[in-house]
Amino acid sequence: MKPAPFNYIKPSSIGDALAALGEHPEAVLLAGGQSLLPMLNMRLVAPSHVIDIGALPAMNEVSIADGWLRMGALLRHCDLAASPTVAEAAPLLQAAARHIGHPAIRNRGTIGGSLALADPAAELPACLLALGGRLVIEGLDGERVVEAAAFFTGTFETALRRDEILRAVEVPVLAPKYRSEFHELARRLGDYALVGLAAHGQIDNGGVHDLRLAFFAVGDKPALAVAAARSLEGKSLSEANIAAAVALLADDIHPIGQPGYGERTKLHHCGVLVKRALSRMAA
Amino acid sequence: MSDTPPHGPLHAVLDRPNSYIGRSVPRPNVRRLLQGRGNYVDDIRLPRMVHVAFVRSPYAHARIDGIDTAAALNSPGVVAVVTGAELAEYCTPWVGVLSHLAGLKSQPQHAIAIQKASWQGEAVAAVVAETRAQAEDGVDAVQVQWTELPIVADMETALDDQTPVIHPDLGDNLAWQRSFEAGDVDAAFAAGTVVDEEFSFGRHTGVTVEPRAILSSYEPAEGRLTVHHSCQAPHMMQNIFATHLGLEEHDVRVICGDVGGSYGIKVHAYADEMATAALSVMLRRPVKFIADRLESFLTDIHARDHRVRARMAISESGKILGIEIDDLTGIGPYSVYPRTSGIEANQIVNLTGAQYTCGNYRAKTTVVFQNKVPMCQYRAVGHPIATAVTEGLVDAAAAAIGMDPIEVRRRNLIPDDAYPCTAATGLSFEGLSHHRALARLVELMDYDSLRAEQERLRGDGIYRGIGIATFIELTNPSAMFYGVGGARISAQDGCTLRLDAKGNVICTTGVTEQGQGAEAVMAQVTATAVGVTIDKVRVITGDTDVVPYGGGTWASRAAGIGGEAAVQAGKALRENILKVAGIILQAEPETLDIREGRVVDGADGNDRIGLDEVGRIAYYRADTLPKDFQSELVATRHYVPKLFPFAFTNGVQASWLEVDIETGFVTLLKHWAVEDCGTVINPQLVDEQIRGGVVQGIGGALFEHCLYDDHGQLLNGSMMDYLTPMAAEMPDIEVAHVETPTADSELGAKGAGEAGTAGAPAAVLNAINDALMPLDVRLNIHPATPERILAALGTVG
Structure with missing residues (x-):
C-alpha cells in the first residue's frame, strides 16, 4: 500500500498554487490529507503532482461580515x-463537526478538503445545503461564488474546475428563531454515516417555516427533501404532521443501497431521523 | 459454595513464600512496547534486503493464459519477477489434510498459483524490488491474460450437479463430511416439545494490529535459512519451511520476535509467506513481505461462515431430551495447511450441547469448497457457533415451555459433582463448575433486579434484553488435536532454566508471546518455582535455535502447557542449586529452600547465602567444590497433558443490551463473564484475555462480516468498510472466576484465551431475542445488523 511515484510542490501563495495547478493538468491539491493520502x-x-496547500496563509479564518459567517477552506474540523x-x-x-471521523482525523482534516472532495457520506456538504451556504472559489481569472445547491454535482464531483482552489465557505448567520438539528446513524463512533440529516428551519407562532431537510449518505450527493419540508410549511411539528412529512420522503429521496444495507432500510432510517430531528426541534 | 478449591498437594509447589501465582504483576515487555520500542518484523532491516509484492487475482476463479513480465522487469528497482511455475522449482506444494478427519480432501496448493487462481486475492506472480513501493510499481506493470472461470460462491449450492467443480481432480466440491449420533434421538424428539431454528454465522477474520509479516534470509554458503516471522508456532514453521524448501530442519531458524496480535490468524502456512521464503532461497538474499491491510483482508484466513439447522426437544419439566444439528460451511478453494479447514466443523459437532446432560444427540457437518478466501482456525474455533446454536436452542426451548432461561440451564447443566464424565459426543471432562459459575453470574449481574428493570422499561416502549450463554472451551490440547492426524505440530512444550553467575534465571520456552503476556506468565511461574524475585527472571521465546522444542501459543495452551514445563524445570533447577548450596553451607539440601533469590533454612527462613554467591562459586571457583561434585545450574523439563486429551474449561456469560426497534441499532449496556480456567496465574492478564475475547465475540455477533457478491468479490475488504469492534460501542465487561485446577499438572492451569469469544455471540444474540420477545420475533443471524433486526421486525422487507 504505497503510492505510485508523484512530484511534490509546496507553494507559499495561492497565486503560486493556482499557477502550479495550471501548469500540471494531472496534479491534485493536498490540504489535511485525510482522504487523499489513503x-x-x-x-x-495516481497524480503526477501533489500540490500541498496546507501552508497557504490566511485561509483558515473565521469571521462575520454582512450577515455571513465566513470560514477559510483550510480551517480544520477540530477548530x-x-x-x-x-x-x-x-x-x-458545530454539531456536525463532532461527527466527522475521529479526533485524529478532525485534527488534520480541513473543511475545504471535505467540501471539495464531496464524498456523498460527508457531513459538511449537507449542512451547507441546509443552511443555504455558498462557496468562494479562486481561479487565475479571479474569484467566483457558487451556491451550495449548485456546487455538489455527484459522487466526488463538484462545480470546482480543476484549475481552481476552494478559498472559503460562507453561511448566513443564524437568524432569529431558527433552529438546527444534526442527526446521523453510524455503526460505530466516527464511522461514515449510514445515513444522516442536517435540518434547519424557523419555529415561529407554533409553526415551522423555511424548513430544510438535507440528507447525506443517501445518494451520489447531499439531497434536500423538498416535498417533505414544504408539506410542513407553517404547520406545527405535531406527531401527525411529522408522520405525514415522513410519508413523503419516498418522493424526495431515492437512496442508493450499499452492501448489507439496502435502499429500503436507508429510506426507513431517513424517516426515523426526520421524526427525531423534528421532534427535538419542536421541543 | 466456595469458589476456591481446598489446597492440596496440587498447589504445594506453588504455595511458597514468594509465590507470584495469582498476582497481577506487570509484563516484562510492557514498558518496552508502550515506549514504541517493539521490534517487529518490519522493523528489521538486513543487508541486501529486498521487498516482495504480489500480483493478485482480481477474479475469484480464472485461468492464467499468460503473464507478461517484461515491463515489470524494466520498472525501476525491480530485481525479479517470478511466476508460480518458476517458484515451484524451489518450493514443493502441500495438501491440507489430517488423517483423523477421515475423508477430508484438498487440492495440492503451490506457493504461487500456477494454472489458475481460485480466489480473489490469490497470488499469481511475485515482484521483488529494492523497496516495497518499487515492488508495487512493478506489480502494476505485470500483465496477466485471464480467462474467467465459473465461480462457486454460495456454499448452499456448491454440491449441486449444475455447479462447476473447482478442482476437477477432486471429483466434486465436497471437502469433508462427518456424521455423529448418540442415544435415541428420534425417540427423544417424539417425547417432548420441539423447537426448530436455523442459525447463520457470517464470515469474518482476525484483523491483527500487526499484519502478517515475514523476512526470510538464505545463506547459501551454509545452506541455512533464517526466517523472522510474525507467527504463533515457530517450530511448526521450521518443519514446514524445511520440508517444502528441501532443507534440513536444523538448517532452518525461525525467529518470532515481537508479534502484534495473532488470534489464530498467524498459525497457518500462508502461500505468500512460503513464496517469500522460497524467493530468498532462489535469489540468495533476504526478502521481506509485509501484508498490507488490503491484502490482509484478501489473504488472512477467514473463519465461521456456517449455516446450522438445529432442533431441540424439551420436556414440560425443562429437561433437554434431544439435540440435532445439521451444519454446512464453505472453506474457500483449499483446506489450509497444516491444520486443515475441517477443524471448525469438527469442533461444532463435538461441542454442541456438551455442557448439558442430554445424551441424545445427532449431528452432521458438510464442508464444501468455494471461490472465496480460505477459511481456517481463528480464536475459539467452532466454539462461538456451537455455543450460539446450543444456547439459542435452550432459550427458544425455555420460551416454548414458559420457563426462565436460568432455571432451564440449572436443570440441564452437568452437575458439578458428576466429574470425571464423558459427554454424548465423547469428550472427556475432568472437572467443570457450570453450576458454581452460573450461581456466581446470577449474583454478579443481580439477575432478578435486571428482570424487574426490563419489565418496567417495556412499559415505556424500551426493549432491553438479557442473554445467557453457558459454554465449554477446549484448552491445553494433547497430540489428539493435530499430531494424531499426522501434522508435525508439537503438543508438548519445553522450558530450560539457567542460573547465571549473578543469581539471575534465564528462561527459554517453546511457547510464544504475541502481545497477550505469555512471557509474564512464564516469568511468574519460573520465579515462583525457583524462588527468586520476578525481576531476576529473563524470558526468551520464539527462536528455534535457542528455545526448547514446543508448539508455540495457540488453542489456549501457553500457560497450561508451557507454564507446567516451567514449574517442573523450576523445581529441578532449585534442586540443583540447593545441591551446590548444601555443599557450600555443609547442610543437607533438603533442609534448605530458596526464597526471594536467597538460600535460606527451610524451617525458619534464616538467611544463609545469596544465589549470586552460589553462582559465583559454581562458575568461577569450582576449585573450592569437592572433586567428585559437578554443579548443574541449568535444567530442562518438558510437559504434555497425559490424563485427558484436552483440559476443558467452562464458563457462563451474560449480555444486557437495548434494541432500538425504530432503527434496529443495538446498544450494549453491560456484559458479564464468569469462567473457570483452573489456576489463575495472573488475574489481570486472564481478565484482559476474557475481555478481549468477549470483544471479538461481539464483533462476530454484531459487526464483523466479510461481504461477498455472487462473483466471489469481497465487497468490504478495508478498515473503512469492515467493522471491527471498537471501544466506544463496547460495554463494560465484568469478569469473575471459579477455579477448578486440572490434576493433569502441578500448576493446575487451563487455558483462558478463547472463553470470551466462545460465549459472547450467544449471549448477545440471546439478549437481542430476549429484548424482542414481546414482539414475537426471533433472529439467529450473525452479525445481527440493524437491517437484519429491522427485517426480523417486519419493518423493512
Whole structure:
C-alpha cells in the first residue's frame, strides 16, 4: 500500500498554487490529507503532482461580515468544532463537526478538503445545503461564488474546475428563531454515516417555516427533501404532521443501497431521523 | 459454595513464600512496547534486503493464459519477477489434510498459483524490488491474460450437479463430511416439545494490529535459512519451511520476535509467506513481505461462515431430551495447511450441547469448497457457533415451555459433582463448575433486579434484553488435536532454566508471546518455582535455535502447557542449586529452600547465602567444590497433558443490551463473564484475555462480516468498510472466576484465551431475542445488523 511515484510542490501563495495547478493538468491539491493520502496509498489516484496547500496563509479564518459567517477552506474540523463564533452563528456546523471521523482525523482534516472532495457520506456538504451556504472559489481569472445547491454535482464531483482552489465557505448567520438539528446513524463512533440529516428551519407562532431537510449518505450527493419540508410549511411539528412529512420522503429521496444495507432500510432510517430531528426541534 | 478449591498437594509447589501465582504483576515487555520500542518484523532491516509484492487475482476463479513480465522487469528497482511455475522449482506444494478427519480432501496448493487462481486475492506472480513501493510499481506493470472461470460462491449450492467443480481432480466440491449420533434421538424428539431454528454465522477474520509479516534470509554458503516471522508456532514453521524448501530442519531458524496480535490468524502456512521464503532461497538474499491491510483482508484466513439447522426437544419439566444439528460451511478453494479447514466443523459437532446432560444427540457437518478466501482456525474455533446454536436452542426451548432461561440451564447443566464424565459426543471432562459459575453470574449481574428493570422499561416502549450463554472451551490440547492426524505440530512444550553467575534465571520456552503476556506468565511461574524475585527472571521465546522444542501459543495452551514445563524445570533447577548450596553451607539440601533469590533454612527462613554467591562459586571457583561434585545450574523439563486429551474449561456469560426497534441499532449496556480456567496465574492478564475475547465475540455477533457478491468479490475488504469492534460501542465487561485446577499438572492451569469469544455471540444474540420477545420475533443471524433486526421486525422487507 504505497503510492505510485508523484512530484511534490509546496507553494507559499495561492497565486503560486493556482499557477502550479495550471501548469500540471494531472496534479491534485493536498490540504489535511485525510482522504487523499489513503487514496494515494491505495493507488486509487495516481497524480503526477501533489500540490500541498496546507501552508497557504490566511485561509483558515473565521469571521462575520454582512450577515455571513465566513470560514477559510483550510480551517480544520477540530477548530470548526471549537470556535465560539461558529457555535453562535452556525450551531449546525458545530454539531456536525463532532461527527466527522475521529479526533485524529478532525485534527488534520480541513473543511475545504471535505467540501471539495464531496464524498456523498460527508457531513459538511449537507449542512451547507441546509443552511443555504455558498462557496468562494479562486481561479487565475479571479474569484467566483457558487451556491451550495449548485456546487455538489455527484459522487466526488463538484462545480470546482480543476484549475481552481476552494478559498472559503460562507453561511448566513443564524437568524432569529431558527433552529438546527444534526442527526446521523453510524455503526460505530466516527464511522461514515449510514445515513444522516442536517435540518434547519424557523419555529415561529407554533409553526415551522423555511424548513430544510438535507440528507447525506443517501445518494451520489447531499439531497434536500423538498416535498417533505414544504408539506410542513407553517404547520406545527405535531406527531401527525411529522408522520405525514415522513410519508413523503419516498418522493424526495431515492437512496442508493450499499452492501448489507439496502435502499429500503436507508429510506426507513431517513424517516426515523426526520421524526427525531423534528421532534427535538419542536421541543 | 466456595469458589476456591481446598489446597492440596496440587498447589504445594506453588504455595511458597514468594509465590507470584495469582498476582497481577506487570509484563516484562510492557514498558518496552508502550515506549514504541517493539521490534517487529518490519522493523528489521538486513543487508541486501529486498521487498516482495504480489500480483493478485482480481477474479475469484480464472485461468492464467499468460503473464507478461517484461515491463515489470524494466520498472525501476525491480530485481525479479517470478511466476508460480518458476517458484515451484524451489518450493514443493502441500495438501491440507489430517488423517483423523477421515475423508477430508484438498487440492495440492503451490506457493504461487500456477494454472489458475481460485480466489480473489490469490497470488499469481511475485515482484521483488529494492523497496516495497518499487515492488508495487512493478506489480502494476505485470500483465496477466485471464480467462474467467465459473465461480462457486454460495456454499448452499456448491454440491449441486449444475455447479462447476473447482478442482476437477477432486471429483466434486465436497471437502469433508462427518456424521455423529448418540442415544435415541428420534425417540427423544417424539417425547417432548420441539423447537426448530436455523442459525447463520457470517464470515469474518482476525484483523491483527500487526499484519502478517515475514523476512526470510538464505545463506547459501551454509545452506541455512533464517526466517523472522510474525507467527504463533515457530517450530511448526521450521518443519514446514524445511520440508517444502528441501532443507534440513536444523538448517532452518525461525525467529518470532515481537508479534502484534495473532488470534489464530498467524498459525497457518500462508502461500505468500512460503513464496517469500522460497524467493530468498532462489535469489540468495533476504526478502521481506509485509501484508498490507488490503491484502490482509484478501489473504488472512477467514473463519465461521456456517449455516446450522438445529432442533431441540424439551420436556414440560425443562429437561433437554434431544439435540440435532445439521451444519454446512464453505472453506474457500483449499483446506489450509497444516491444520486443515475441517477443524471448525469438527469442533461444532463435538461441542454442541456438551455442557448439558442430554445424551441424545445427532449431528452432521458438510464442508464444501468455494471461490472465496480460505477459511481456517481463528480464536475459539467452532466454539462461538456451537455455543450460539446450543444456547439459542435452550432459550427458544425455555420460551416454548414458559420457563426462565436460568432455571432451564440449572436443570440441564452437568452437575458439578458428576466429574470425571464423558459427554454424548465423547469428550472427556475432568472437572467443570457450570453450576458454581452460573450461581456466581446470577449474583454478579443481580439477575432478578435486571428482570424487574426490563419489565418496567417495556412499559415505556424500551426493549432491553438479557442473554445467557453457558459454554465449554477446549484448552491445553494433547497430540489428539493435530499430531494424531499426522501434522508435525508439537503438543508438548519445553522450558530450560539457567542460573547465571549473578543469581539471575534465564528462561527459554517453546511457547510464544504475541502481545497477550505469555512471557509474564512464564516469568511468574519460573520465579515462583525457583524462588527468586520476578525481576531476576529473563524470558526468551520464539527462536528455534535457542528455545526448547514446543508448539508455540495457540488453542489456549501457553500457560497450561508451557507454564507446567516451567514449574517442573523450576523445581529441578532449585534442586540443583540447593545441591551446590548444601555443599557450600555443609547442610543437607533438603533442609534448605530458596526464597526471594536467597538460600535460606527451610524451617525458619534464616538467611544463609545469596544465589549470586552460589553462582559465583559454581562458575568461577569450582576449585573450592569437592572433586567428585559437578554443579548443574541449568535444567530442562518438558510437559504434555497425559490424563485427558484436552483440559476443558467452562464458563457462563451474560449480555444486557437495548434494541432500538425504530432503527434496529443495538446498544450494549453491560456484559458479564464468569469462567473457570483452573489456576489463575495472573488475574489481570486472564481478565484482559476474557475481555478481549468477549470483544471479538461481539464483533462476530454484531459487526464483523466479510461481504461477498455472487462473483466471489469481497465487497468490504478495508478498515473503512469492515467493522471491527471498537471501544466506544463496547460495554463494560465484568469478569469473575471459579477455579477448578486440572490434576493433569502441578500448576493446575487451563487455558483462558478463547472463553470470551466462545460465549459472547450467544449471549448477545440471546439478549437481542430476549429484548424482542414481546414482539414475537426471533433472529439467529450473525452479525445481527440493524437491517437484519429491522427485517426480523417486519419493518423493512
